[in-house]
Amino acid sequence: MKVTKLSGFPEYLPAERIVEQHVLDIVRETFELHGFTSLETRAVEPVERLLGKGGDADKEIYGVTRLADASAAKGEGSSRDPDLGLHFDLTVPFARFVLENAGKLTFPYRRYQIQKVWRGERPQEGRYREFTQADIDIVDVGELAPHFEAEIPLVMAEIFARLPIGRMTIQVSDRRIAEGFYLGIGIAPDDIIGTLRIVDKLDKIGPDKVKALLVEAGRTDEQADQCLALASIRTEDTSFVERVRTLGVKHPTLDTGLDALAAVIRNGMENAPGAMVADLKIARGLDYYTGTVYETQLEGYESWGSFCSGGRYDALASDGRTTYPGVGISIGVSRLLGLVLAEGLLVASRATPAAVLVAVNDDADRPTSQRVATALRARGIPCEVAPKAAKFGKQIRYAERRGMPFVWFPGAAESGGDQVKDIRSGEQVDADASSWSPPAEDLHPTVSAPAHTSD
Amino acid sequence: MKVTKLSGFPEYLPAERIVEQHVLDIVRETFELHGFTSLETRAVEPVERLLGKGGDADKEIYGVTRLADASAAKGEGSSRDPDLGLHFDLTVPFARFVLENAGKLTFPYRRYQIQKVWRGERPQEGRYREFTQADIDIVDVGELAPHFEAEIPLVMAEIFARLPIGRMTIQVSDRRIAEGFYLGIGIAPDDIIGTLRIVDKLDKIGPDKVKALLVEAGRTDEQADQCLALASIRTEDTSFVERVRTLGVKHPTLDTGLDALAAVIRNGMENAPGAMVADLKIARGLDYYTGTVYETQLEGYESWGSFCSGGRYDALASDGRTTYPGVGISIGVSRLLGLVLAEGLLVASRATPAAVLVAVNDDADRPTSQRVATALRARGIPCEVAPKAAKFGKQIRYAERRGMPFVWFPGAAESGGDQVKDIRSGEQVDADASSWSPPAEDLHPTVSAPAHTSD
Incomplete structure (x- = not known):
């Protein structure tokens, strides 16, 4: 099929x-x-x-x-x-x-x-x-x-x-700010949602087109300018309150919204400095929100x-x-x-949870390798027994292709004990499955930003 | 709605x-x-x-x-x-x-x-x-x-x-054992699957009904008895091989299946003693398996x-x-x-990840409690700030209902520092959010078998 x-x-x-x-x-x-x-x-x-x-x-x-x-x-x-x-x-x-x-x-x-x-x-x-x-x-x-x-x-x-x-910024506003402001400049209650929806397009179509749409929808030229002035306010602290005040609009719902947003921003400044910004164009236009609204930008x-x-x-x-x-x-x-x-x-850092590949000397000896793996797992070390008793070079390449950092060789030490090889450095040392541990950073795959090449 | x-x-x-x-x-x-x-x-x-x-x-x-x-x-x-x-x-x-x-x-x-x-x-x-x-x-x-x-x-x-x-037993068989055995007692290749399906009902309907169905399906009386004899074999070690042998049936596919299952059981005995049992009635009748098959019983x-x-x-x-x-x-x-x-x-042990409820002295003082919570979380301690600056008794009951073991009281110490109360024992001690930790067993909810009441 x-x-x-x-x-x-x-x-x-x-x-x-x-x-x-x-x-x-x-x-x-x-x-x-x-x-x-x-x-x-x-x-x-x-x-x-x-x-x-x-x-x-x-x-x-x-x-x-x-x-x-x-x-x-x-x-x-x-x-x-x-x-x-x-x-x-x-x-x-x-x-x-x-x-x-x-x-x-x-x-x-x-x-x-x-x-x-x-x-x-x-x-x-x-x-x-x-x-x-x-x-x-x-x-x-x-x-x-x-x-x-x-x-x-x-x-x-x-x-x-x-x-x-990278820097993720949480943009916060309060629906009651725009609502109260719009009522304060004489927009009819029935036109509030429609106005919000148009202003919500600001990032996509820019202020000139938003203004045209607002006027087309029946807002006066002055109302449209005021809506745009409000939407342009963006501050990292509570100074947005003062900037709204200077627009000279008064309405109790606006006051409620400003107080609420100021409390959110103050809390953010104290507990997560730099993470939040008051951004009054955020409206989540089509949703059912009634107070604070959040969006984020990377x-x-x-x-x-x-x-x-x-x-x-x-x-x-x-x-x-x-x-x-x-x-x-x-x-x-x-x-x-x-x-x-x-x-x-x-x-x-690798494509498998396994930190160690336990090599197999020959197929009859697989139980020995299995015992090593059981001992390592008992101490929380993820590992895998090699699928085939192939030449060691081939077993090492198996680990390498998956990014496993270590290969374990049962009985490889002169003493008859085991050895473990860090296949990145090539270093091979005596080791005991009941006590050896990989460095903490190798125990599980790590996830990180890649080292930057100059560009 | x-x-x-x-x-x-x-x-x-x-x-x-x-x-x-x-x-x-x-x-x-x-x-x-x-x-x-x-x-x-x-x-x-x-x-x-x-x-x-x-x-x-x-x-x-x-x-x-x-x-x-x-x-x-x-x-x-x-x-x-x-x-x-x-x-x-x-x-x-x-x-x-x-x-x-x-x-x-x-x-x-x-x-x-x-x-x-x-x-x-x-x-x-x-x-x-x-x-x-x-x-x-x-x-x-x-x-x-x-x-x-x-x-x-x-x-x-x-x-x-x-x-x-409780004890979970992994029952293991190999499809080739029944297949080879059935061929060995003269069942036609086309009748193998049908026979397997009937024998698979053994646990549900019992041996008498299985035998009746087998005979109805065209197996001889003796074949039906042999099928049931095979299905009754269940051993914790590799002695199932000997018990099959004593049934006197010979077929190369049977030998392959017995060798394969013996290897699985030996591996189980060595690495997980008591976890597996060879159980020759396991067939996973309707599925597409071609070798070892597993089921488990609690x-x-x-x-x-x-x-x-x-x-x-x-x-x-x-x-x-x-x-x-x-x-x-x-x-x-x-x-x-x-x-x-x-x-x-x-x-x-509880219905929430939170180990600690940080109490709130009064609503104006919520930022203090928030700071305590941030300090605890920074050290990996899950916690929640009380939703209301209610009477402490009420805040404690809020924690109790969710099974949170600790309630934190900012500024409750004579020194002006904080205190933490283990609400199970009632013990309340001075504590600092930058260094206090709950006992390891209280950090996260634990999941365990309940203590048995005599019955």
Whole structure:
């Protein structure tokens, strides 16, 4: 049967997968350091729950049907499961899980979720149809304390600080700033969302076109200028408050937004200096956010867009009686990996977990090599026994091709004991499997930025 | 919208998920200690690749279609993607991955794969429709050395030895023993598979019914008795060879099978004493195995069936020119978790990764508590800042409900420094966030068998 490449479904070779695992391990470890508990939800949700959620019209849903049902005559009236679809994000299933298990959870509920999601995009270059997201959310019952909005981006700043891929800036704003400001300059409440959506295009189409669109949409020339003036404000400290004030607009919602964003930025300056910036053009235009909103930019790769986005929503979930407000942020892991691997920003030191290849003297003697491997593994040293009792040169090349740093030779010492060779330096020394350890940096594959060649 | 429970799609609460993560961490760590590299394949394969693979007629496939395509008029002749389905195991996608990437992989290729799989089972009690499997396979080009068949079950024995859930026995046989034996007693080559399938029912229906079915299928009374005699042989050492010999049947394929199984059992006796047993009724009847086959039984839970199965296949994959033989074994993680959680065989010491709750004196003082948390996290101590500056009793109860062992009180010491309280013992001592650490066993949640109450 022909092997079919499917565009949009990334799969990684062993050394690439080690880079991905390294990133995911840092993400998980950091989430757990901040007391988030792990959740995995099923891959499918009822289609009616997926439809119309998230606001983005382009989130195309993959429907899931038992082939046995699909081929049977339709509409026979037999009892069928609800129509199912693959989840396109982790927020919709999380909200459903909270409603379903509210009685068994303790609130505020801090959860992280690292899973694949699927979007039935038309096949085209650079669009993923299956990808991994890593989300954190804090959700509470009825009300959610605002300090969580300041806490959430610190977790992401910590992750980016541990990934040596360049400077990742978290751009923060508060939806209430633009809302209050727009109301303050006389834009009608019904025109707020439309105005936000146009201003959200600023990075893509520039201020002149945004202004034209705003005027076309019925804003006055002066209102359009004010909207652009607000969107141009970007400060690393809380001086954005003063800059907004000098625009001379007053509205209580604007005050609330400015206070909230100032608290987030102050917290960032104290706990993650340089990681965050107040950027008032950030609106997450089409989403359901109601307070702080986050996006991120990687220096030098701004055109890739945001790798990590989120915000506060006053109604993550509701069962009619109880409302669950939340705040969350999501890393597009596959998106980030796509960049990291395409640009070679991170590389693995080897393509296997094994640090040692235990050579085999001859096939009858394989049990001896197996015993060495068992002794090494008992002390946490990943290793592999050579697949063939080939010439030692060939066994060494087997290790070399996979990047294993050491080859073990049972009985090679003059004493009859074993020896181990660092195949990078060629150094070969006497060693005992019950006590020898590789240097700590060789125990597991390491993932790091490659040494730069001058360019 | 109504929240819909979907049977067959297990989801875990925080403390249960910590048990699952613990099991998965042990599985991954052990796989890596043995030099297996990680692979994740996409969730979907072309339906034509899924159909007819694996041999089990009951592996029902979930088809996947973009809703946008499904609702559009069919058969318009526009170029469409191949029909896709969710994978029902990890072997079919692995085989496809090997064919697709053979030129970029090094052989023998040792890979592990821990992923969800989906089966469109009819909804019924105890049947999973989404579940996690953990597979290892070793695949080579053209030929695969037999010693790998002895190596693979040792990896699983190591995993089970680290899980305190009782005695897991790996039952091993070799397909060539039954095949050669059946040929040796005059069963026609075309009747071998049919005979194997009937004998495979032994555990379910007992020897009398198996004999009746065999005779019904055309075996002589004497042949049926010989088949049952062979299937009854089960030994912890290599004495099964002698017991087969005493049945007086001779065939070269039988000899090959006995030699191969003896090698596997000897390797097991040396490297994992007590973990394996030669059990000649194991046939993995409907599968594509051609050599060693494995199943496992958990003592006291034999009726749950096999948690871990696999074997050797001479043609895992083939592109017409090259054939890739392999040997592999798969743990049904969700199946095992289902038992472990239902019977309470393993419990988590707490429902959160956080070891410490940092109390908040009053809301204005939250930055102080945040600084303590940052200092603890910098040294790898998972913690959370209290969500509210409530009365300390209430903050302590917040920690208690989640099982966090420690609560930190900034500025509580007479010196003005901090104090930390072990809320299990009530002991409260002076502490400094830049140097204090919890006991090692409290740093992360632990997962263990609960202390037995007498019953």
